[in-house]
Structures are given as structure tokens and as C-alpha cells.
Amino acid sequence: MEYISTRGNVKGIGFIDTVLMGLADDGGLLVPAEIPAVDAETLEEWRSLSFQELFLKIFSLYTNGEIPEEDLKELVNRSYASFRDPQVAPLRRIDDSLYVLELFHGPTFAFKDVALQFIGELYSYISRTRGEIIHILGATSGDTGAAAIAGVRGKEGIKICILHPNGKVSKVQELQMTTVDDANVLNLSVQGNFDDCQRIIKELFGDLEFKAKYHLRAINSINFVRILAQTVYYFHAFLQLPEEAKGRTVNISVPSGNFGNIFSGYLAKKMGLPIGKLIIATNENNILERFVKTGEYKPGEFAQTHSPSMDIQVASNFERYLYYLLNEDGAAVAERMKELQTEGRIAAEGEELRRVQADFAALGVTNGDCLETIAKYSREKGYLLDPHTACGVAAYEAHNGAGEIGITFATAHPAKFDEAISLLDIRQEFPAPISALSELPQVQTIVDNDKAEVTARLIEFFG
Numbered sequence: 095m096e097y098i099s100t101r102g103n104v105k106g107i108g109f110i111d112t113v114l115m116g117l118a119d120d121g122g123l124l125v126p127a128e129i130p131a132v133d134a135e136t137l138e139e140w141r142s143l144s145f146q147e148l149f150l151k152i153f154s155l156y157t158n159g160e161i162p163e164e165d166l167k168e169l170v171n172r173s174y175a176s177f178r179d180p181q182v183a184p185l186r187r188i189d190d191s192l193y194v195l196e197l198f199h200g201p202t203f204a205f206k207d208v209a210l211q212f213i214g215e216l217y218s219y220i221s222r223t224r225g226e227i228i229h230i231l232g233a234t235s236g237d238t239g240a241a242a243i244a245g246v247r248g249k250e251g252i253k254i255c256i257l258h259p260n261g262k263v264s265k266v267q268e269l270q271m272t273t274v275d276d277a278n279v280l281n282l283s284v285q286g287n288f289d290d291c292q293r294i295i296k297e298l299f300g301d302l303e304f305k306a307k308y309h310l311r312a313i314n315s316i317n318f319v320r321i322l323a324q325t326v327y328y329f330h331a332f333l334q335l336p337e338e339a340k341g342r343t344v345n346i347s348v349p350s351g352n353f354g355n356i357f358s359g360y361l362a363k364k365m366g367l368p369i370g371k372l373i374i375a376t377n378e379n380n381i382l383e384r385f386v387k388t389g390e391y392k393p394g395e396f397a398q399t400h401s402p403s404m405d406i407q408v409a410s411n412f413e414r415y416l417y418y419l420l421n422e423d424g425a426a427v428a429e430r431m432k433e434l435q436t437e438g439r440i441a442a443e444g445e446e447l448r449r450v451q452a453d454f455a456a457l458g459v460t461n462g463d464c465l466e467t468i469a470k471y472s473r474e475k476g477y478l479l480d481p482h483t484a485c486g487v488a489a490y491e492a493h494n495g496a497g498e499i500g501i502t503f504a505t506a507h508p509a510k511f512d513e514a515i516s517l518l519d520i521r522q523e524f525p526a527p528i529s530a531l532s533e534l535p536q537v538q539t540i541v542d543n544d545k546a547e548v549t550a551r552l553i554e555f556f557g
């Protein structure tokens with residue numbers, strides 16, 4: 095398996111080099127040159143596998159044997175040993191048509207742990223076996239940062255710097271990141287929003303001399319290994335459905351922001367997972383909903399909502415989807431991305447738009463509907479949704495057809511977002527690791543929304 099850039103100017107690189115490159119050197123995103131197919135018979139054989147075993151099967155289709163099987167097995171087992179549920183991501187039946195895949199049983203109570211616990215182990219392995227210096231640079235709207243830090247804190251040979259938007263993450267997210275006092279961790283709290291943080295790190299990754307000199311590595315979903323690790327739980331969710339679901343269309347509703355999680359679903363579907371609609375659930379930052387409904391992809395006004403991790407206008411992985419929409423034509427992708435930069439918008443029309451609408455359904459959920467959905471499921475089903483998951487459930491309600499099954503991804507534990515839950519006068523119990531956070535001192539550096547200031551901090555830390 096070789097990897098190539100969506101913009102066509104990076105070709106023929108292996109799995110570990112893809113992990114290390116992160117953002118492709120031509121500014122695009124790396125994708126497999128060919129997507130491996132999983133047939134119905136193989137899928138059936140996978141039904142009895144544990145999450146960890148399934149992970150190994152899927153990864154072995156992509157890693158070219160670059161990591162010996164026994165080593166990969168050890169990395170995977172170590173990655174999921176810290177999860178609080180033995181199934182890693184259990185599927186809960188809510189009613190006859192709705193299932194929720196709980197992705198929040200990892201150390202930081204969000205779906206990001208599933209990929210980032212593994213990436214922490216993988217970077218550590220690459221550092222040990224290849225002697226690579228690993229200096230991680232990431233941007234977060236709250237969850238990626240916390241999970242990435244938890245995955246690498248205290249690990250030898252690795253340093254990590256995370257940019258988060260000052261005052262725009264939940265209190266628990268902020269504490270999860272800034273109470274870590276390991277010397278290999280630097281938190282920069284940027285006076286801007288998530289899009290600003292992501293723009294700054296992408297510019298730094300795009301400066302190839304700087305990237306090489308300071309050994310910058312990515313943990314955001316610009317890194318293909320994040321996408322691949324997330325693909326595993328689409329298979330895992332589907333394979334956990336009970337017998338009675340057989341023969342019914344299965345749609346998956348995914349709380350979305352940077353488009354990484356749902357792109358993993360698109361990849362799973364292209365591999366052969368027989369799912370129906372992929373439903374994009376966003377909040378009032380509804381660029382993706384507008385794209386699916388009208389074909390126009392145009393970043394708009396940033397809004398602060400009850401689901402802060404999805405407060406994103408510029409969806410990083412959109413370019414991966416564009417690559418497939420444009421029939422894997424790198425030059426066409428490069429042209430459209432340039433147009434996005436110069437014109438501030440791009441559009442899919444005619445046959446292209448029809449394909450978008452065949453691939454996805456979408457709903458941008460208002461703050462009011464998000465709270466109403468939390469209240470309704472708490473009252474009627476006795477199940478407490480976090481605000482991101484509530485957007486997913488609202489989108490499932492809007493798009494799941496009669497007789498169809500809907501799986502909604504629960505991307506975070508409600509205790510991470512009590513700011514929204516408490517508006518409903520719902521009292522929730524906090525898991526002990528979350529309650530303990532408020533006792534710890536915080537360490538973070540507040541910086542201007544300014545690439546030069548961030549760069550200076552990085553040179554000091556990584557230099």
C-alpha cells in the first residue's frame with residue numbers, strides 16, 4: 095500500500111512515513127493510493143472479533159508489514175488497556191430503531207481517545223525503533239488536545255505543544271489539558287477561535303524547512319492514521335448490531351466539525367461496510383449542512399454554541415472527500431483548494447451535487463434543539479446525551495427513515511459539558527477522574543492570535 099497526496103504532488107510513500115509526514119508536503123492530505131476491499135464473507139468472519147482484533151485486521155490492510163504483527167498487537171493491547179469498558183466502544187440500544195455507540199470510555203471521556211491512545215503508543219514505538227525525534231504540534235477545540243496529551247504525557251523521546259482557543263473550550267476540557275505538568279507538554283491558549291489555531295499550525299506544517307528543523311509531527315485528523323483508527327469503530331458498531339437488525343438499512347449519524355470522524359465512515363463504506371446514509375450532524379456552525387443541501391462550501395461567521403468542540407468553520411478533512419468527489423484527480427483538487435483560498439468559496443453543482451447528496455445527509459442543529467433533545471432523551475429514555483451527541487441524535491431523528499436503523503455516535507461523556515446540561519436543571523454525577531481535576535493547579539501560556547508569537551514559543555520549547 096502506498097500513500098499519495100490529495101493534490102497529486104506526493105506519491106509512493108509508506109505507512110510510517112505517512113504518519114511522520116502528517117500534512118502532505120504539497121499542502122494536501124495523504125490518502126491510500128487504493129482503498130482495500132472487505133467482502134461480505136470477510137465481514138461475517140469478523141463478527142466474533144474483539145475491538146482490538148478488529149483493529150489489527152483493518153490496520154494490517156494498510157501497514158504493509160512495516161510494523162511486525164507482534165509489535166502491532168502489543169501497541170494495540172496497550173492502547174486499549176486504559177479503557178473503562180471491556181468492549182472499548184459498546185453499542186447501547188435506546189429503542190427499536192436507535193442505537194448509540196459510546197465512544198467516551200477512554201481516559202479523557204471523548205471519542206478522540208480511541209485514535210489518540212494508539213497514536214501515543216505508535217509515536218513512542220517509532221521514536222524507539224527508528225530513532226525519530228517526535229515533536230507534536232496540534233490544534234484543538236478541546237477534545238483532541240486533551241486526548242493527545244493523555245496519550246503522550248511523560249513519554250520519552252516525545253514533546254507535545256497544543257494550541258487551544260482561550261475561553262472557548264469547556265471547563266473540564268481546559269482542566270484536562272492544563273493540569274498536566276509533565277515537562278514534555280506545552281499548552282498555548284490562543285486569543286482566537288479554533289479555526290485560528292488550526293490555520294496557524296497548518297501554516298507551520300506548510301513551512302517545510304521549519305517542519306523539518308523542529309521535527310513537527312501531527313496528531314490532528316490531517317494525519318491519516320487518525321482517520322484509519324476511527325474507521326475501526328464503524329465496523330465494530332455495525333458488527334455489534336443484533337440479529338433483528340439484519341436486512342434493515344443502517345444509517346450512521348456523526349456529530350461533526352473537522353469532518354475527520356465522518357470521513358472515516360466514508361472510508362469504511364468505500365472499503366465495503368454496507369451502511370446506508372452517513373448523516374453529518376453539526377451545530378449552528380453549519381458549513382457542512384449548507385454544502386450538502388446547496389453544494390456551496392463557504393466558511394461563514396463563527397458561532398459559540400453548547401457543543402464547543404464542533405465550533406468549527408473550516409473543516410480540515412473536507413479536502414479528502416473532495417479528492418474522491420473529483421474522481422481522484424489531484425490537479426482538480428489543488429485548483430479547487432486554491433479557489434477556496436482566493437474566492438472564499440467553492441461549489442459542487444449538477445452531477446457532483448447529486449453525488450454529495452447520495453453520500454450524505456446533514457443537519458445543523460440549533461442551540462435550542464440541542465438542549466431540547468438532551469431533555470427529551472433524559473426524560474423519556476433515561477439516557478443522558480452530551481450536547482455533541484444530542485446534535486447527532488437530532489440529525490438521526492430528521493433523517494432516519496421508517497424501518498431503518500440509526501446508529502448515533504456518542505462522541506463525549508456529558509460530564510465534559512456540564513455548562514449546557516446544567517441549563518436544563520439536570521444534575522449529573524461526575525466520574526472521579528473529572529471531579530479530581532478542579533483540585534489541581536493549571537499550567538498554560540496565553541498567547542496572541544499571532545503566528546509569530548506561537549513560533550517563538552515553539553522554538554523555545556522544541557529547540
Ligand SMILES: Cc1ncc(COP(=O)(O)O)c(C=O)c1O
Binds near residue numbers: 236
Ligand atoms: C465531542 C466531539 N464531537 C464531535 C466532534 C467533531 O468531530 P470531527 O472534528 O471529527 O468532525 C468533536 C471534535 O472533533 C468532538 O470533540
Ligand SMILES: N[C@@H](CCOP(=O)(O)O)C(=O)O
Binds near residue numbers: 234
Ligand atoms: N473537535 C476537535 C477539533 C480538531 O479535530 P481533529 O479531528 O482534526 O483533531 C477537537 O476536539 O479538538
